[in-house]
Amino acid sequence: xxxxxxxxxxxxxxxxxxxxxKATALDSRLAIVASEIVHFASDLPxxxxxxxxxxxxxxxxxxxxxxxxxxxxxxxxxxxxxERELRILESGGRLRQxxxxxxxxxEEGSSAILASLDPQSGLLLQLSEAFSTKESPIWMDSSxxxxxxxxxxxxxxxLEVSTLTGSRAYERFTGPQIRKIFExxxxxxxxxxxxxxxxxxxxxxxxxxxxxxxxTDGAGMNLMDLKERAWSKIALEATAPGLEEKLGKLALPxxxxxxxxxxxxxVIQWSGDNPNSLAGxxxxxxxxxxxxxxxxxxxxxxxxxxxxxxxxxxxxxxxDSSGYxxxxxxxxxxxxxxxxxxxxxxxxxxxERRPRKAGIYYKEHEILPPLPVGYHRYTVDVDSAxxxxxxxxxxxxxxxxxxxxxxxxxxxxxxxxxxxxxxxxIVATGGASANRSILRVMAAVFGCAVYTVQRPDSAxxxxxxxxxxxxxxxxxxxxxxxxxxxRAGRRGWRLRAYGELMRRRMEIERRLVExxxxx
Numbered sequence: 449x450x451x452x453x454x455x456x457x458x459x460x461x462x463x464x465x466x467x468x469x470k471a472t473a474l475d476s477r478l479a480i481v482a483s484e485i486v487h488f489a490s491d492l493p494x495x496x497x498x499x500x501x502x503x504x505x506x507x508x509x510x511x512x513x514x515x516x517x518x519x520x521x522x523x524x525x526x527x528x529x530x531e532r533e534l535r536i537l538e539s540g541g542r543l544r545q546x547x548x549x550x551x552x553x554x555e556e557g558s559s560a561i562l563a564s565l566d567p568q569s570g571l572l573l574q575l576s577e578a579f580s581t582k583e584s585p586i587w588m589d590s591s592x593x594x595x596x597x598x599x600x601x602x603x604x605x606x607l608e609v610s611t612l613t614g615s616r617a618y619e620r621f622t623g624p625q626i627r628k629i630f631e632x633x634x635x636x637x638x639x640x641x642x643x644x645x646x647x648x649x650x651x652x653x654x655x656x657x658x659x660x661x662x663x664t665d666g667a668g669m670n671l672m673d674l675k676e677r678a679w680s681k682i683a684l685e686a687t688a689p690g691l692e693e694k695l696g697k698l699a700l701p702x703x704x705x706x707x708x709x710x711x712x713x714x715v716i717q718w719s720g721d722n723p724n725s726l727a728g729x730x731x732x733x734x735x736x737x738x739x740x741x742x743x744x745x746x747x748x749x750x751x752x753x754x755x756x757x758x759x760x761x762x763x764x765x766x767x768d769s770s771g772y773x774x775x776x777x778x779x780x781x782x783x784x785x786x787x788x789x790x791x792x793x794x795x796x797x798x799x800e801r802r803p804r805k806a807g808i809y810y811k812e813h814e815i816l817p818p819l820p821v822g823y824h825r826y827t828v829d830v831d832s833a834x835x836x837x838x839x840x841x842x843x844x845x846x847x848x849x850x851x852x853x854x855x856x857x858x859x860x861x862x863x864x865x866x867x868x869x870x871x872x873x874i875v876a877t878g879g880a881s882a883n884r885s886i887l888r889v890m891a892a893v894f895g896c897a898v899y900t901v902q903r904p905d906s907a908x909x910x911x912x913x914x915x916x917x918x919x920x921x922x923x924x925x926x927x928x929x930x931x932x933x934x935r936a937g938r939r940g941w942r943l944r945a946y947g948e949l950m951r952r953r954m955e956i957e958r959r960l961v962e963x964x965x966x967x
Contacts, residue, residue: 452920459919461911464646465721466586466743472908478916480909553629553640555580563656571653580640581633585625588779590813592624595631599624599670602686606758613683614667614674614754614762618815623670623687630688643694645669647718654715660699664773665720667763672698674754674762700769716918721907722748722775723766725877727917728910729901735872739858739890740906741880743782747858748775749867759816760865767914776861777815778854782880784811785850792883798847799885806835806856806953807849808960816861817957819964825849828952835952851886855893856950857957870895877906893946 453476463470467489473482486492558578565574585591596617600606606616617624622645630637642658645666651659666672671687673680678698684691699717722740726748729738737749754762754772765771785795787809809823826835841849863869874896880886881900891898901909 453916457916457919459912459915461724461908461913461915462650463721463724463905463908463911464650465907466588470905470908472905472912474909474912474916478913483905483908485905553580553584553636553643555639556641558641559658562652562658565653565656575653581629581636586620588620588812589625590619592619592628595624595627599627599683599686603682607756609670609683610756610758612674612680613670613672614756615670615760616758617670620815621668621670623683626691627687637688640694642696643691645720647720648696651715651718658696660697660717661695662699662717662719662723662766664723664764664766665718666698668720668761671695674756674764677764714915714919714922716915718911719766719914722746723763723773724908724910724914725906726750726765726773726910727767727914728906728908729875729877731875733872735868736875737862737867737871737873738875738877738906739881740878741781741876741886742878745778745781745854745858745878746775747862747867748773749871750774751866755866757865759861767917774865774867776858776865778858779812779815780810780854782878784809784854785880787811795847796883796885798844799851799889801844801848806949806956807841807846807853808953808956809850809853816857817961819957819960824956824960826952826956828949835956851889852893852949853953855890856946856953859893859946860950860954872896874898876900879905893950895946 455476457476458481459474459478461472461474463472467487469486469488471482471484472480475481555578561575561578565571596619599617600609603609603612610616615621622643626637626643644652644658645661647665648659648661663672663677667674671679671683671691673683677700679692679695725738725740731738731748731750734749734751737747740746740748750765750768751772751774752770754774756762760774760776763773763775765773806826806828807823808819810819810821813820825838825841827838828835859869871894874890874894876887876890876898877900887898887900
């Protein structure tokens with residue numbers, strides 16, 4: 449069987465995450481030939497972000513300037529790495545982008561601005577008048593609780609919203625964020641011609657027009673009917689008037705071609721980070737799970753029979769239009785781990801010790817469970833199934849409690865959501881998946897083999913693979929099968945012991961949530 453791709457083919461995927469922009473380029477053999485990364489805080493210091501975002505000291509707001517995206521996509525300030533990425537683009541690489549759950553509000557007339565972009569000029573100046581607001585909320589934002597409750601009430605309750613859209617109303621989702629802008633800045637909403645996710649916005653820059661929102665990415669908006677794969681009239685009316693026209697069309701979740709960047713380069717629909725990671729990790733069985741250890745921690749897998757609940761999310765399967773992807777998301781991931789990290793060598797040494805303690809530490813207001821910033825330390829006696837709150841831990845116990853506590857919570861909520869525990873295998877990705885000590889704890893907590901991929905940035909890799917798949921789909925060549933993730937290692941487990949420790953942690957979580965509800 450001959451090669452499905454031309455010898456000179458290049459496929460390029462972008463991962464525009466909270467803290468950085470990554471790019472991965474694949475050749476005709478789907479081997480990585482180039483990769484680059486731009487860290488927003490250090491490489492674009494003039495935006496004065498902290499960990500890639502602006503934090504509102506008075507509340508739960510987390511925003512970023514739309515110009516940060518424009519700045520990083522225009523290659524300013526110039527660097528050798530960005531110039532190399534631009535050379536890949538000029539050679540006809542196929543593109544795909546990962547998005548970080550942000551939306552862009554584009555003013556009346558922005559379609560004309562996009563259509564007249566000059567590739568020889570910087571994007572910052574050309575798009576300076578395109579945005580109807582200077583602030584763009586991101587996935588870490590938690591300032592729209594009242595809007596979430598209003599939407600749930602209008603639709604018929606939180607479970608009804610989850611059944612309809614795949615998720616209950618979440619503060620970071622686009623629907624509640626749009627409702628907040630409509631309620632507090634109606635003039636901004638009225639002046640907005642198009643509302644784009646980062647995925648469709650960045651694609652719009654390349655094609656010189658409005659790109660559609662991908663169904664899988666669009667499912668994370670509280671606006672799409674999950675079963676019908678179309679905008680939900682009920683959800684739209686509960687959010688803001690005249691919204692469907694501002695959103696534009698939805699695109700199928702399968703990697704079908706969309707536009708030509710130039711004659712030799714195809715731009716296919718762009719999607720979100722976790723859908724692209726699922727593609728990059730080639731999860732193809734309901735017994736497979738992936739855990740991404742990044743700025744946020746997520747666990748996701750695929751299913752043919754989704755069961756929407758009050759926690760977690762259901763999306764269309766990004767590589768199979770007949771199935772679904774399920775996901776749980778935790779706001780406190782790597783940024784929380786790094787608070788107690790010091791050096792990775794010391795961090796790993798501490799993790800090798802195994803105290804029976806439990807720690808619940810939130811640097812950001814947590815999504816699952818809904819708990820505020822704070823740290824709660826407990827010593828746990830597994831044999832007697834009791835725990836006692838304490839004021840402090842020594843350094844090894846602190847590190848162990850944070851990592852172990854995060855993974856125990858992921859396992860517990862995964863079981864509640866119907867994901868298989870123990871799974872057939874776990875594929876770990878994200879920056880922290882490079883730490884073998886963390887993976888050993890993961891294998892012990894979940895009781896299964898843990899695999900990793902060659903590179904932890906699976907979102908940009910998955911984006912490039914889906915670009916290659918889209919190229920195949922356009923030419924009807926082959927079935928577009930993706931290569932399997934490589935096995936990195938297997939660890940032993942203590943499933944029963946961790947099961948009891950997990951139950952104690954969930955009891956602590958329940959009491960804390962109840963205490964918060966009474967305050």
